[in-house]
Amino acid sequence: MTNTNSKRAAIVDFLSHFWAYIFVAMVIVLFAIFFKLGQQDQASITSLDSNIVDSNLINYLKTPIIVTTGHPKEKISVGEYIVSYYSQDQSTVSSESKTQFQATMRQQTEAILNSRLPNIKWKLFLPSIDSTLPFTLAGESGTGDTSTVGVVKGIGQSCVTLPLQNSDQALVKLVIINDALPASTVLTHIKGTIYKEYSC
């Protein structure tokens, strides 16, 4: 009878604390749910990053620039300038022309993108104009303070394919990097997707 009574007392004791146990469990589950939703929001922000980069690259290509190499000076879009240059047979382009193209692109690209993306670290790549590298760095963010966290939370990239006169194509790639990311993450990304593959 004693055993029976102690078992019964234990059950009664458990039941008297039952709602407390339920409350603790519910708190744990709610925390887990909030954590999960937080992760999903982060994923949405990453998608938004890609759209921001797309938008910037498209606007960049449509931006009119004045090219001084022609006679007289002519106003064309950045995209047209790129198509015009890469449509030439690169083996016949003089080193002076290559240098001039690089200088013009760097000046124009940095003027356009730095004004649109202040305080954000970016790099813009074009197909190689010499055979030693798989790509040409057409411009990058200034050396000023790029550590401020901007709208981009991670690493965003966007590519546009442009047609060339000889039915070939040129790939233009814009990469935006949040400087707040660990250096190792950025380095791995850049080495993996740009330096080796140069594709989107």
Place this chain on the structure above:
Amino acid sequence: MLRTNKKGGFIFEPIVALGLVVVLVYAFIVVTNKQAMFNERIGEKQLKLIDAYYQGEKHLIYTDYAAKLSAMQALYDLALYGGEIEEKCGNYFGYTLWSDQNKPIGACFPTYKDNFAAMFEEHLNSHFTTHEETSVGYTFDIKNSLDVIGMPDSGIDFKIGNVNIREVAISDFIVAPTLNQQPQDKKPILTPSPQTPLSSSCPLVSAPRPSGVKVDRIVLHHTGDDAASKTCRALQQFGLSVHYIIDRDGTIVYAVDEGKMAFHAKGQNSKSIGIEIVNTGRASMQYTPAQYAAIKQLINDIAKRWPDVKVDNEHVVAHYQVSDIGKWDPSPNFDWAQIGLGSHQTLASLGKKAPTEYGYA
């Protein structure tokens, strides 16, 4: 405690407790596993729609530039050699004839605009061939000032998510050929450097090969006379051309650079290399062993330089195979087995006949 004294109340609470525990365990499993709580994340569909918009913008940029480049190249071609390279009304020393008084109006290209339109479409399609996502087909109109107005035949489909498909219309393009760019003479895919010994030459008309077209075949002809020198003069007189002429003694006469287009087979010129074999075509004239040897050597040599040209029945063809206007060359006496293509389609196997006035039954 009062209820615990009752049998029903004592059973009720453990059941409720057990039920709640089951619910909590299920919720915990759902949350901790990778199983999605909702089909889509918050705002995901909106982001995908925005993404589809940008993809459409990128395709539009490609189409716009491709149209500008095509317009420029078509104008350049028009100025360089009269326009459309696949001569439909013949040519005059390599320059395209737009119309032919002997043919009904509309059979060829009555105006420069028609000619421009044909070339423009060809160049535009070559750009779309290399960028298939944008290849939706365009209907275009050319206004008085050579403005090209294009309308897409359909939209481009973008897959949004795993199951939903949305169509984003690609807007029309209006192109005035104002792109600041020097059109190019089209470059050959390879720099031809014939290894076959060439003993003489016969300069004939040629034109740049159109961009984006691969050379993938050799077309054989017979000349209709008995000496390469006569063939050369005749071709020069009529404004026609081939790349090589094989004389009766096996001499290979060089005429046109392989990287350029010769005018020898309607509809095939841009993608082929033409070889004339000296033979009158009469039933009484056989092809010589020296000619067979020279042809075999030459086509093997060409195949080494042009990766899409193979020495087989599909890539070494007769003019009668690729023409639908009564061509019958090379004549039935040509023995394909002598150049290693014994199972080649003959004139008879295609239901065609050589002319009886040449001595054929």
